[in-house]
Amino acid sequence: DIVLTQSPATLSLSPGERATLACGASKSVSGTYLAWYQQKPGLAPRLLIYDASTRATGIPDRFSGSGSETDFTLTISSLEPEDFAVYYCQQYGDSPLTFGGGTKVEIK
Amino acid sequence: QVQLVQSGPEVKRPGAAVKVSCKTSGYSFTKNYIHWVRQAPGQGLEWMGIIHPNGFKTVSAQKFQGRVTMTRDTSTNTVYMELSSLRSDDTAMYFCARRHVYGDFMDYWGQGTLVTVSS
Numbered sequence: 001d002i003v004l005t006q007s008p009a010t011l012s013l014s015p016g017e018r019a020t021l022a023c024g025a026s027k028s029v030s031g032t033y034l035a036w037y038q039q040k041p042g043l044a045p046r047l048l049i050y051d052a053s054t055r056a057t058g059i060p061d062r063f064s065g066s067g068s069e070t071d072f073t074l075t076i077s078s079l080e081p082e083d084f085a086v087y088y089c090q091q092y093g094d095s096p097l098t099f100g101g102g103t104k105v106e107i108k
Numbered sequence: 109q110v111q112l113v114q115s116g117p118e119v120k121r122p123g124a125a126v127k128v129s130c131k132t133s134g135y136s137f138t139k140n141y142i143h144w145v146r147q148a149p150g151q152g153l154e155w156m157g158i159i160h161p162n163g164f165k166t167v168s169a170q171k172f173q174g175r176v177t178m179t180r181d182t183s184t185n186t187v188y189m190e191l192s193s194l195r196s197d198d199t200a201m202y203f204c205a206r207r208h209v210y211g212d213f214m215d216y217w218g219q220g221t222l223v224t225v226s227s
Contacts, residue, residue, distance in 0.1 A: 033211060033212070033213075035213035035214075037153075037214075043219075044203055044205075044217035044218065044219060044220055045153065045203075045205075045214070045217060046217075047208075047213065047214060047215050050208065050210065050211065050213045051210070051211070056215065057215075088152065088153055090153070090213060092211055092212035092213050095167070096155055096169040096170065097143075097155040097212055098155065099152055099153040099154070099155065100152070101152045102152050102153075
């Protein structure tokens with residue numbers, strides 16, 4: 001199984017700051033088949049990015065994804081109040097599908 | 109608009125089975141697979157399996173093989189996930205999620221069904 005390790009576990013930032021979240025894979029993710037989700041308390045996850053860098057429908061352009069093989073990054077260029085949440089990466093290049101452990105972006 | 113609406117919370121005894129439903133609407137039911145993902149309290153996301161709406165193809169994570177059964181009812185556009193031989197560590201929120209047409213990621217999610225396993 002591909003193990004995804006997200007870092008940091010918690011990111012404490014202020015609104016307007018830039019957030020950089022990392023997702024590392026235990027082996028190369030074929031086809032850059034990596035997605036990012038946002039989850040707020042009590043809600044289902046929301047798709048942000050797929051194919052490592054393609055924004056999902058309706059996602060603001062302050063969210064961007066990059067990376068390949070074993071190293072992937074989600075960047076939020078300027079944090080809005082509604083962006084404070086937990087973020088998960090997920091690989092779909094290999095079965096079983098796996099998720100990272102999550103990064104919590106909290107208000108500093 | 110695309111919607112996935114799940115059944116209500118369940119409380120089960122260890123050793124019992126639970127069946128969670130996921131009623132879909134707002135798109136052509138036969139076009140998209142449905143994933144099942146669970147989340148234990150305070151924990152991350154765990155993929156359980158996937159079903160094609162024609163019902164002929166299901167794939168489950170090895171961890172759940174032999175315990176999970178995924179089915180569908182095309183007359184009501186509903187997908188079901190049954191988990192048997194429940195243990196306390198099966199206590200979790202269970203989500204259904206639509207597979208995007210481009211790949212095995214999830215573009216629309218149900219609201220989740222809390223399953224509590226307790227004696």
